[in-house]
Each structure stands twice: as C-alpha cells, then as structure tokens.
Amino acid sequence: DAGVTQSPTHLIKTRGQQVTLRCSPKSGHDTVSWYQQALGQGPQFIFQYYEEEERQRGNFPDRFSGHQFPNYSSELNVNALLLGDSALYLCASSLGPGGETQYFGPGTRLLVL
Amino acid sequence: GDSVTQMEGPVTLSEEAFLTINCTYTATGYPSLFWYVQYPGEGLQLLLKATKADDKGSNKGFEATYRKETTSFHLEKGSVQVSDSAVYFCASTSGSARQLTFGSGTQLTVLP
Numbered sequence: 001d002a003g004v005t006q007s008p009t010h011l012i013k014t015r016g017q018q019v020t021l022r023c024s025p026k027s028g029h030d031t032v033s034w035y036q037q038a039l040g041q042g043p044q045f046i047f048q049y050y051e052e053e054e055r056q057r058g059n060f061p062d063r064f065s066g067h068q069f070p071n072y073s074s075e076l077n078v079n080a081l082l083l084g085d086s087a088l089y090l091c092a093s094s095l096g097p098g099g100e101t102q103y104f105g106p107g108t109r110l111l112v113l
Numbered sequence: 114g115d116s117v118t119q120m121e122g123p124v125t126l127s128e129e130a131f132l133t134i135n136c137t138y139t140a141t142g143y144p145s146l147f148w149y150v151q152y153p154g155e156g157l158q159l160l161l162k163a164t165k166a167d168d169k170g171s172n173k174g175f176e177a178t179y180r181k182e183t184t185s186f187h188l189e190k191g192s193v194q195v196s197d198s199a200v201y202f203c204a205s206t207s208g209s210a211r212q213l214t215f216g217s218g219t220q221l222t223v224l225p
Contacts, residue, residue: 004156013210042117042202042215043157056210090156098211100164101146104157 002027004093004105013109015082021076021108025093032074033102034066037088049074056104076108086112114206116139119216126193126223129176134219136203144205146170146179146186151200160188160201167192193223220221 003025013019016071025032031050035043045058049068063079078085082103092102120135131138138144145164149157161170166181175190203216 007158033210035213040218042204043213044218045212045214050210055161056212057122058212080144090150092157094211097209098120100206100211101147101162102211102213103160106135106156 004058004091004103006089006091006097006105006108008108009106010109010111012113013113015081015083017081017112018077018079018111019081021091022073022076022109023076023093023105024061024073025091026103029093029095029099029103030072031094031099032068032072034076035090035093036060036090036106037090039087042097043090046076046081048097058103081112083112086110115144115205115214116202117205117214117216119201119219120217122181123220123222128195128223128225129192130223132188132190132193132197132221134201134203134221136186136188136216138184138186138214140184140205140214141186141205142207143179144169144207145211146177147204147205147206148177148188149202149215150216151202153199157202161190178225193221195223195225197221198223 032049034046037043047057148160161172163170163179204213
C-alpha cells in the first residue's frame, strides 16, 4: 500500500524565484492538503484540494497556489519567494474532504537564500 | 479561532519513566483530536486519535483520552523507550475541510 509521496526532498531557491512542489496521495485517497512547517513550529494549514478545486484555504497570501490533477496528485506553487518561505512543506491525504484522518508524506524542505 | 496549546518542552526522561505531555484545545463545534509524532528529518506519523468526548485513543503503549469538560487530550505512556525520542504534536480538526490545527510540538528525549 503506497503511502503519501512528495518530491523533491530538498530544494534551494533564491528570493524572487518560483517553486513547484509535488505530492501523490496515499492509494485510495482523493483529497490533498498542504501544510507549512517552519523550523521549531507546528505545521500550518495552507489549503486543501478535492475534485480538482481548492476547497478551503488557511491564512496564506495569493503567492501560494495549487493544483490537483485527475489522478488526485497535487502541486503547490509559491511565487516571488521570500526568505520567510523557508520551511518544510508537508502534503497530507485523506478520503474525502471531511475525512477524519490525514496521512502525511515525508515533506519537501525548501531553503530560500 | 481554533487553537491547540501543548506543554513547553523539551522533555528529558530516563528509559522506563512515565510520560505525560499536556495538550489543551479551543474549538467551535466538535473537533476530533490527534497526536502525531515526528522523528528527525521525517514527516508526521499518526500516533493516535479520538473522535468524540470520552474516547480513548491508544497505540504502541501511548494513550490519550478526549476530555470535553477540561478541553484536554493529554498524551501518556507508562514506560518510555529510547526509540520514543521524537517531537510530539497535538492537533485538532476544524472547518468543513477538517483541516488540522497543531500545537507547537514537544521535543521528547529518552536517555538509556
């Protein structure tokens, strides 16, 4: 049973650049949520995708955008990178948007210089 | 808005000691409550959950009981092992998307 996978594992960018992170949900899951975890902090909800649409969004600027594909995989895009965007980006999948349990991938560690 | 508060860390214990990590929450409606564990350099792993008041979640010797009257979900283990060393996060669900609201995490170190 394939779990949640994310790519790449690590990424280094400079301020002002754009980045795309990718996530494949756990087998059988159709909903993907993205979280940002700054160093030493708990993860914070960015947004959730279901049926290829953004269903709910946390307190993040429009520089953060996403997409969900017909196979349920998802991308997180961040434009005009800031130093403060350096973090571990976690993808979680669930069965349905109201799915009680979310399963997390290993994360993508983004460093913005 | 919803929030989760965890006891301040880090916590250092000797092997076989008793563990308690306190967690309280504020939420509208009826949240589900979770404990996740994060090992160094890894993502989050679900440790246990409870979906309604008085439910007890348990896994790998860890337990937590959903206390609505005290809005708490404290994590306990009777005898910790070195392999339990990790960061523990308490979380609650909210909103139609059931997004997770996390506490700030508690670093646990178990010494042999």
